[in-house]
Amino acid sequence: MRSVSIVGVGCTRFGERWDCSLRDMIAEAGVLAIDDAEISGEQIDALYVGNMSGGRFIEQEHIGALIADCAGLSRLHVPSTRVEAACASGGLALRQAVLAVASGYCDIVIAAGVEKMTDVSSGTAADALAAAADREWECFFGATFPALYAMMAKMHMRRYGTTHEQMAQVAVKNHHHACMNPVAQYQMEIDIEDVDSSPMVADPLHVLDCSPISDGAAVVVLAPSDIARQFSDTPIKIAGCAQASDTLALHDRRDLTTLDATVHAGRSAFRQAGIEPRQVDVAEVHDCFTIAEILAIEDLGFVEKGQGGKATEEGWTALDGEVAVNTSGGLKACGHPVGATGIKQAYEIALQLRGEAGRRQVDEVEIGLAHNVGGSGGTALVHIFTR
Amino acid sequence: MTTQAPRFWRSIPQRYNLLGTHCNICNEYFFPPRNLCPNCRRGAHLESHAFKGTGTIITYTTIHNATEDFESLTPYNLAIIQLDEGPRITGQIVSSREEVKIGMRVRAVFRILGKEGDRGIIYYGTKFAPLIEPGCQGREKKKSGPG
Numbered sequence: 464m465r466s467v468s469i470v471g472v473g474c475t476r477f478g479e480r481w482d483c484s485l486r487d488m489i490a491e492a493g494v495l496a497i498d499d500a501e502i503s504g505e506q507i508d509a510l511y512v513g514n515m516s517g518g519r520f521i522e523q524e525h526i527g528a529l530i531a532d533c534a535g536l537s538r539l540h541v542p543s544t545r546v547e548a549a550c551a552s553g554g555l556a557l558r559q560a561v562l563a564v565a566s567g568y569c570d571i572v573i574a575a576g577v578e579k580m581t582d583v584s585s586g587t588a589a590d591a592l593a594a595a596a597d598r599e600w601e602c603f604f605g606a607t608f609p610a611l612y613a614m615m616a617k618m619h620m621r622r623y624g625t626t627h628e629q630m631a632q633v634a635v636k637n638h639h640h641a642c643m644n645p646v647a648q649y650q651m652e653i654d655i656e657d658v659d660s661s662p663m664v665a666d667p668l669h670v671l672d673c674s675p676i677s678d679g680a681a682v683v684v685l686a687p688s689d690i691a692r693q694f695s696d697t698p699i700k701i702a703g704c705a706q707a708s709d710t711l712a713l714h715d716r717r718d719l720t721t722l723d724a725t726v727h728a729g730r731s732a733f734r735q736a737g738i739e740p741r742q743v744d745v746a747e748v749h750d751c752f753t754i755a756e757i758l759a760i761e762d763l764g765f766v767e768k769g770q771g772g773k774a775t776e777e778g779w780t781a782l783d784g785e786v787a788v789n790t791s792g793g794l795k796a797c798g799h800p801v802g803a804t805g806i807k808q809a810y811e812i813a814l815q816l817r818g819e820a821g822r823r824q825v826d827e828v829e830i831g832l833a834h835n836v837g838g839s840g841g842t843a844l845v846h847i848f849t850r
Numbered sequence: 851m852t853t854q855a856p857r858f859w860r861s862i863p864q865r866y867n868l869l870g871t872h873c874n875i876c877n878e879y880f881f882p883p884r885n886l887c888p889n890c891r892r893g894a895h896l897e898s899h900a901f902k903g904t905g906t907i908i909t910y911t912t913i914h915n916a917t918e919d920f921e922s923l924t925p926y927n928l929a930i931i932q933l934d935e936g937p938r939i940t941g942q943i944v945s946s947r948e949e950v951k952i953g954m955r956v957r958a959v960f961r962i963l964g965k966e967g968d969r970g971i972i973y974y975g976t977k978f979a980p981l982i983e984p985g986c987q988g989r990e991k992k993k994s995g996p997g
Contacts, residue, residue: 586918589917599882604940606940613911614930617910665914667911712940714908719930
């Protein structure tokens with residue numbers, strides 16, 4: 464297998480982009496990434512795009528051909544593939560692109576992610592997202608996505624003494640980071656009182672414990688590491704790339720306070736990269752709900768199981784902490800256009816490793832990690848990045 | 851709930867009677883029924899099994915903000931219940947918010963789960979209610995939650 468590097472990145476602003484269509488956003492992010500890598504269309508061997516539910520959100524399927532067309536590549540007939548793993552669609556697109564380059568089938572490959580969620584009502588969007596859960600045996604009985612994570616939170620609180628204040632601190636921290644990220648949806652500070660006083664969604668999760676509905680697109684350009692310097696002065700090596708699956712329904716999991724898919728993908732990625740979790744300097748983890756970040760830092764091995772809430776409270780995951788977690792603002796505050804999230808995570812880590820993250824730049828970044836989850840943990844992807 | 855008639859009709863045995871499967875080789879029970887056992891990854895030794903319907907609440911939440919189909923029920927209790935035979939199931943708890951807790955014993959009850967407008971299909975299926983174990987004196991508490 465060949466070593467693979469990121470040689471170009473681009474990301475649109477995330478948020479309620481009423482002025483933009485899915486087509487506009489993918490073109491915007493694509494042009495940014497292609498300009499960054501200084502490549503031309505003729506050099507692109509393949510595209511992979513993560514998109515969860517074009518069919519439900521904009522009544523458009525066949526997103527693979529659409530994005531090739533929008534990118535001006537239709538006359539070059541570049542193969543383009545849409546992949547789907549719910550909220551992990553972007554991470555999965557990145558992995559498919561990595562495999563295409565690593566195998567030697569392709570040299571220059573685009574990994575993209577896009578979602579346009581605000582063209583439908585919030586009720587329709589929530590129902591489309593609920594399709595990532597088990598429609599027949601969870602949603603049919605009245606389960607919602609926040610409810611599934613709320614049930615994990617409830618158990619974590621009971622078993623490990625995690626408090627809602629500790630969960631709220633995840634939101635406070637990620638909003639703080641988002642204030643320093645020009646592409647973030649919510650560039651505003653909040654405090655624990657704001658989270659506590661926001662309306663209850665599913666006990667113990669309040670509105671401000673939840674990631675928003677967002678529009679956005681992100682694109683990265685991959686190349687074999689041995690020629691990466693032809694395209695970028697600061698190529699970012701993908702040192703680990705792993706994916707794991709688990710039961711679709713939460714109730715069938717081995718343990719309701721652990722995402723085993725994260726544990727397995729994490730171990731595999733760390734093994735490939737030859738590093739230990741504690742060596743990671745900066746991580747984008749899947750904080751679709753505040754409890755999800757606490758579970759993620761435990762399941763990835765940054766802290767012991769049960770210590771995620773305490774570690775967050777003590778600033779362990781802050782910008783100047785042991786591992787800076789979700790410097791982009793995470794799903795919570797940067798926004799969560801589901802198909803785009805996994806690629807935006809790679810974009811953020813690439814900026815941090817290049818030293819181009821502006822006011823949210825972490826000092827002396829050597830190793831970065833991106834963690835993307837589908838549904839309540841049926842799919843997980845972990846990528847590890849080095850300079 | 852955008853389920854169409856055949857889709858609901860196919861799952862009536864499971865939804866009405868908690869009909870699942872049991873693997874003769876691994877002695878493990880599954881709900882909903884599986885075509886392949888995830889342990890031995892074989893299907894030939896799976897037999898149909900009707901669950902007793904009694905179990906224990908593993909974790910729960912109270913939903914205040916639901917999808918459009920369930921909006922009229924809010925706030926309602928949702929839980930993961932471990933059936934006595936082993937498998938876990940997600941379901942609503944017909945009980946007051948204050949009453950529900952982790953470790954609470956429950957039993958399956960037959961209820962309306964939803965309907966498609968005034969003229970569409972009415973979906974029936976399983977919810978769970980507090981269980982009064984045999985030997986306990988007194989009648990079951992009057993239902994006070996949504997049901």
